[in-house]
Amino acid sequence: MAKNIKLTILTPEKEFYSGEILRLNTEGEDGRFTILASHVPMVSPLKPTVTIFTDLAGKELKVFTSTGILRVYTDNVEILCSACEWPEDIDILRTKKAKERAEERLLHTDGIDLKRAENAILRSIMRMKTKE
Template sequence: MAAAFQLDVLAASVPFFRGKCVSVVIPTTDGEYGVLAGHCNAVGAVTAGELQFETEEGERRRAAVAQGLFKIDGDRVLLLLDAAERPEDIDVNRALRAREEAEEALRQKHSMAEYQLAQGNLARALNRLRVSGKM
């Protein structure tokens, strides 16, 4: 049996998951960052994407996550995220509407700030659709 470590995922200061895991794959600005027990200490940025982890019992879980931070310290991994959603909790119709609204906002000629906001909204909507399996 693989060695386990403590994984704490907090989304907007609310516990999303707390428990023992044998692996976690974190979406980061540099790509996917895999962690197993005994990993060296590290701190980094989480980007919108798919979080994947395997519990001590062998259950594989996934979540659509928004940006945040991660910290690996000894046998504990802490993720502080703006948001996290299980695939079954994603409102696909809402995500589709958000994608359409963001795409329309990108077609409009607005300020750079509005353009960047629309890009972020589009990325979040596409991520939610991908994790939900509806894309």
């Protein structure tokens, strides 16, 4: 049984992270789940969330991951997401303003994309939780 997992996180702009880890915890459309070594192969759509993984030294790292896809195969995990940020890179003022704008859009539902506004609020909340 393998002990390590190779994690790769890709965004449209760059390879955000690549390295060996012990475990990963994130959230798909069906809820939160943890990936350990020798996990069964799978593909899952991802929700905006705080993704937490443990490096080989046992240090827990957390990042904000936006919508995307997770693929698990042979002790490899790939996350392809539209955005990924370390807590120190999150602009909390910008995040709060984005949340306020989305909440305002929900108050005036004429001609707006409700799902888009709801996703914007969820992204803002998850960025703030990542920063905590």
